[in-house]
Amino acid sequence: SNDQQPKEQKLRGEEVAKHNNDKDCWVIIHGRVYDVTEFKEEHPGGKSIILKWAGKDATETYNPIHPPDTLDKFLDKSKHLGEVNMDTVEQEKEFDPDEEERQERIKRMPILEQCYNLMDFEAVARRVMKKTAWAYYSSGSDDEITMRENHSAFHKIWFRPRILHDVENIDLSTQMLGTKVDIPFYVTATALGKLGNSEGEVILTRGAKKHNVIQMIPTLASCSFDEIVDARQGDQAQWLQLYVNKDRAITERIIKHAENRGCRGLFITVDAPQLGRREKDMRSKFSDVGSNVQNTGGDNVDRSQGAARAISSFIDPSLSWKDIPWFLGVTSMPILLKGVQRVEDVIRAIEVGVQGVVLSNHGGRQLDFARSGIEVLAEVMPVLRERNWQDRIEIYIDGGIRRSTDIIKALCLGARGVGIGRPFLYAMSAYGLPGVDRAMQLLKDEMEMNMRLIGCSKVDQLNPTLLDTRGLSMHSTSVPADTLGMTIYDPLVNPQEKAK
Ligand SMILES: Cc1cc2c(cc1C)[n+](S(=O)(=O)[O-])c1c(=O)[nH]c(=O)nc-1n2C[C@H](O)[C@H](O)[C@H](O)COP(=O)(O)O
DSSP, X not given: OOOSSOXXXXXXXXXXXXXXSSSSBEEEETTEEEEOTTGGGGOTTOSHHXXXXXXXXXXXXXXXXXXXXXXXXXXXXXXXXXXXXGGGSOOOOOOOTTHHHHHHHHHHOXXXXXXXXXXXXXXXXXXXXXXXXXXXXXXXXXXXXXHHHHHHGGGGOEEOOOOSOOOSSOBOOEEETTEEESSSEEEOOOSOGGGTOTTTTHHHHHHHHHTTOOEEEOXXXXXXXXHHHHTOOTTOOEEEEEOOBXXXXXXXXXXXXXXXXXXXXXXXXXXXXXXXXXXXXXXXXXXXHOOOGGGGGSOOOOOOOHHHHHTOTTBOTTOOGGGHHHHHHHOOSOEEEEEEOSHHHHHHHHHHTOSEEEEOOGGGTSSTXXXXXXXXHHHHHHHHHHHTOTTTSEEEEESSOOSHHHHHHHHHHTOSEEEEOHHHHHHHHHHHHHHHXXXXXXXXXXXXXXXXXXXXXXXXGOOGGGEEOTTTTOOOSSOOOOHHHHHTOOOOOOHHHHHO
């Protein structure tokens, strides 16, 4: 807060404004002044974003990307120059030509009760979210083929429902890594929650508590790890999603802290040695100030790519199978590999001794033309059953889960549960906690109905005979002409162009 020091002792805005260049650079964050003249050279997000706000109040741009404890962690105390008298600081709003129209769209947005399925939240979010936030959440890599395949793959699987089974009482509950949950989905790790809602990931924590499902805490959350854990209530279960840092001492500290704070699973993300190339994200405003951190790869391609790039330069691309025993040695939490994409790697995961895998392509945000989680699951389970290994690990999938029938299909094929990402981000961005609450309740209502209609009263009755998967490996050759693609995922028009 900005009221510890008496006003006259505080720095004045006009003083800060003098330090506004490459040689002498101060910024204001949350009412405090920081000398970032040296730091900006090593800023993962590149130095242009800092110079853009030199001498000014950068809080609004800073907030969604950096957890609150970032400056204490990474900027030497000698550069913390104390408080500024905010009355003397002229607030400079980031000009966004779309903002006025967006406010109009917010006034006209549907009331929450008009959302009947998870795609409704997506449609509303696209209209009411800031363009940069929508770009970051909705983008997939390259031509976004895999992002669309993730959902359309479920359309290639049909049910063979059974009849005349007592389905009066439906029990959707199951266990994930030993934790009982109300319904077989978890909230998967998605970065930068404050891009969509100023409260960030703690909203997902509260929604997960209300519906007794597990939240996977992202390494790249906007909220600090401890804020998200502190938002937990009672014996609410959380997992940690880990991007492995080149500096293993930092990684070890993060893992041990997570275990001490009661995390019940460690999900090592293995499909992102480098964050994918997401063109909507690149087009959005982050690109004009995006990081050029990719130049570390030595190539001279200007890869100033959106928020994703800016926040991921610490990730260790050298991570490999030989490193896994080290992780097994630093924690007693169950360890799972998130982003496994073929059966050979599931076999190897079992042999190396981890407790589970998430069959996932990162929501289509990494390698385009990677297959959907559900298709990989259909490849994996028969091979494990041949070896009688199907119970050796817990298998999850994520990507494109939008209906309870998607969840049911995954469990019929042998998954323990599924991860859901974007739908809860959109619900949170458009309607806050009530949105997340409704999205989860809709899935519960759908799932109870569909379990009844497929002829099962408990999830452990779900099995492959209830499915016809013959169409699963047929991939549409052209970009799927899905209305979703036409109506929702339009290419981001640069707001400046429209303003002309
Ligand atoms: C939508 C989204 C997904 C991200 C995500 C951010 C967003 C906005 N981020 S990312 O910035 O690096 O790409 C993460 C992340 O921090 N770590 C991770 O393991 N997966 C990340 N994922 C992937 C996520 O965990 C699921 O694999 C994916 O969201 C599942 O697909 P749906 O969104 O269709 O449910």
